[in-house]
Amino acid sequence: MAAATNGTVSSAHGQNGTSGGATPPKLPFEETIIDLDTPRPHWYLDINPGGLVPSIKYTVPGLVDSEIIYESAIVAQFLCDAFPSHLLPSSHEDPLAPLGRARINFFVDTWSSKLSAFQMAAMKAPVDEKQAKVDEWAAAVEKEIEPLLADAGPFFGGSKELTFAEAIVAPFLLRWYAFANDKYVPASLVRKLDALPNCSKWSKAVREKESVTKIWDRENYVEAFAKKYGNVLVAMR
Incomplete structure (x- = not known):
């Protein structure tokens, strides 16, 4: 599933949410930086009306056209679940x-x-x-x-x-x-x-x-x- 997915991660550097070391490596995502000190761009509000940061626009061709996932801890959990790594191994990886x-x-x-x-x-x-x-x-x-x-x-x-x-x-x-x-x-x-x-x-x-x-x-x-x-x-x- 991971190879067939793609998305955009919108984050705010300097805000220091759960991004430093929080995402598995080599994800099929593009990162866009949002300046929290300025009004949200119109293009961002079009896809994320609440203007919340960070967020993910997640797409699975043929299954999910586009869905926005919000809140730093939920975003981090989602990425770790979608792409298991040393951060949070899959529950099926081993008995422990x-x-x-x-x-x-x-x-x-x-x-x-x-x-x-x-x-x-x-x-x-x-x-x-x-x-x-x-x-x-x-x-x-x-x-x-x-x-x-x-x-x-x-x-x-x-x-x-x-x-x-x-x-x-x-x-x-x-x-x-x-x-x-x-x-x-x-x-x-x-x-x-x-x-x-x-x-x-x-x-x-x-x-x-x-x-x-x-x-x-x-x-x-x-x-x-x-x-x-x-x-x-x-x-x-």
Whole structure:
């Protein structure tokens, strides 16, 4: 099926969604970059009326004329399902593949459900409450994520290459480290995360992976985020 399909991936570099290392290699897709700081082009709105980024226009000749798939995690999941690779092996690849997929999905769900609210909570907290928010944040990582990385080697589940787990959570990890600079989030967050044996080794490997960082524009992202949410963020300095 993969050889008979084609499509267009519309993404936004610098936004750093789940694209760095998140897609299997050599896909039959054309990538189009969308500038989030300007109105969506008319041609894009014609095929994607909501203007959502990223998205995929997916076609299977004779079967699917054209369908748009939205939202970064769903786009990444779709690509990995359509084109199995080291990121997320097919469930039929070997008897352990379904178990590996379940473990990855649990890790991603845990990250999303247990940790996703901490960044904004810390950034919006009054100055005298920020350290307490960071303490809660780091404690949650230690409780929920540290045990799940016990066999990381260096990536999730002992993998030597990135997995779908890193593909989904790496953008959030990069943002944590970018914002923990004593402006909106105390820098002590980084020290606390780096003190966790499993998490620190895994985090370092993820943040040093070229396929993760190749489209990550740290300064531009931080500036754009502060501009967008500046009315609710509380600065320390």
